[in-house]
Amino acid sequence: KPECCCLSASTGNMDGEEFTMLDALNKVTACYRHLVIALGSTSDSQNLREELKKTRNKAQELAVANRTKLTALLKDKNISKDDRAEYERLWVLFTSSVELLEVDMKRSLEIGQDFPLKVPTRHLIQTGMTGSTTTVAARAMSVQNMKYEADANIDTVDLKELETEIAQVDQMMEEMEMKVQVAPWAVEAKQEAGAELKSTVSVGNSSVGVISICEEEPKETVEGETGLMKVFAGIIFTGVLLIAGILGYLVVNL
């Protein structure tokens, strides 16, 4: 992926493999957060719950893989000072990612409990989001299309699993802190302030137009029933009809 290469180039000399794994974990964490934000709103659905479950499992797999690799690297006493500093930096990246993931898992448990899907009263918050999150989940799972195969009661069944998984992540973090002695505050980041601006173009431009709409909206008003747009469309339509009629008449007569 071009973006991945760009990132590793800017971060300097190190083993590409760890970074790819970390990159993957980072991606899945970001997607997971995106999905949790949709919980409890009108974007929430059976499918979302299943997506959350799958993304979460993938994140945990990646976390364990990363942890094993990084612990092995850091325990090796024969590495150079520079390498050690680099691995500590990766370690901090890794722990931050897992912490974010843990918080999001706990929050998704809380919100999932407050907003069960199979309840007669319609209490899902109408936030304005109505699209599905399937593309985000597909990105997290690195697949083309998501397949949904869960049961109808996934919203309740999954919560119990989620609780055990949270406990597992907690335990993993405790073990990590005890086994690996890395002082996080001693790590220096490679990216300076504003480093994100040097990223690939694809991230920036397409959203610029969007945020300007969000920020300055004095011209837009909420419309209820038949609005100006409908009248406008009607005028254009009649205009087109007229032109078509005139043309037809001319063709017939010529």
Added chain:
Amino acid sequence: MSTIINLNQSTLGGMERMIISMQDPDMGIKLRNQRLLITVIPHAMTGLDIVEWLIKKCSISDEEALHVGQLFVKYGYIYPLKEPRNLILKADDSSYRLQTPYYWMSTRWPASELDYAIYLAKKNIRKQGELIEYEKECYNALHKRINHTWDFVVMQAREQLRASKQRRKGDRIVLECQEQAYWLVNRPPPGTQDSIDHGPERRTTNTRVQLVTNGLSLKYLLKRTLTITICDGLTCLCVCARSYVKYCEQYQPHDPIMQGCLPSNPWITDDIMFWNMNSETVALPTKLRVERWSFSFMELLNDQMGRKEFLTYLEKEFSGTHTQINESIHNPYKQYCFLAPGASRWVNIDSKTMEKTLEGLKRPHRFVLDDAQMHIYFLMKKDSYPRYLKSELYKNLLARAIVPQETKKSVFPFMRRQRHSSPSPALATQTAEDDGKAKYSNSNSGTASRL
């Protein structure tokens, strides 16, 4: 109108329930579509609708409904669409939208520095470096403060933007507006009112500090104990609350701020009669003071006069031993004399404590007399102290104690004692220093040493 609500989970829970009923498709507010150039985003409501719904639902007045609605906007449950930075509810056709549960205010999940940094980084990317002034400052401050995870911030910001690119346009707009609204509530721009009272500012990120005891971490132990005692916790809370109420009721007449103080508060009237009457060497104590001795044994002992009275009582009732005992509570090493077998005076402690103390005396250390001291203290508290309170001595004192008269405020202002500030402490220390220097220079004329 501005109010500071005590933000606890129950207040927030109430607001949340209201929000859920507000957007109920049947009984809630009528939701409209928001049209932006080409996109249409549903689920918007006007300020007027919100206020009217509140009036109907809670049967309250116009003003009250507006105020309640304001609270929802202030705490981020509803956010305005037209002027996002102006967190005010206007009862007209300005539009608002509901916030997603993830961004609801919660005492369990306060907004973290890391998240704010990620948000600012995302905004930086979107706006191509054109952040608002205060956001730039926050960004730079965060860069310094959480520098060690800055790589993560950058990576995560990029990934989150890529994830949201997967959604369709309308949803993307909503996502951005939601997040912006959340951060406007939790990190208000300078000059706007901070609606959340966070208490003293704690800018450190949540560090995981762990103590390891016998292989089990403290956190694990705490979790275990908490789950076991969760029921006990509630009864504990009741007991605590009750004893707190009892304490307040008991001490209220003695509190100069709540009840006022007789004859007059020296800090207000510059009249030090209050202090003179309550000093340690006064002949007759005030009634409040004597009453206070009946609250607890420590109250009695902490007051010099009370202690003296108690001693006199003990001397009268028993032989000298108890008097000496009482003194020894405050000077435990005196006990040593009494505990030694064959001492001129015996002390009444039980055999077990005596044995233990004697054992300890063979190899003396600092705390060898602590057991004996504890025993004697509890003896006093359980036995002698209640008897003292019932004794004639105490009752007589209580009857004789004076209740000072409140000084009458003079009708004519010029008759009242003028308030004048006491001499500045700086002057006092200066004169003392000068005196000291004079003395010192006299004694050490040769040396040039300084204090």
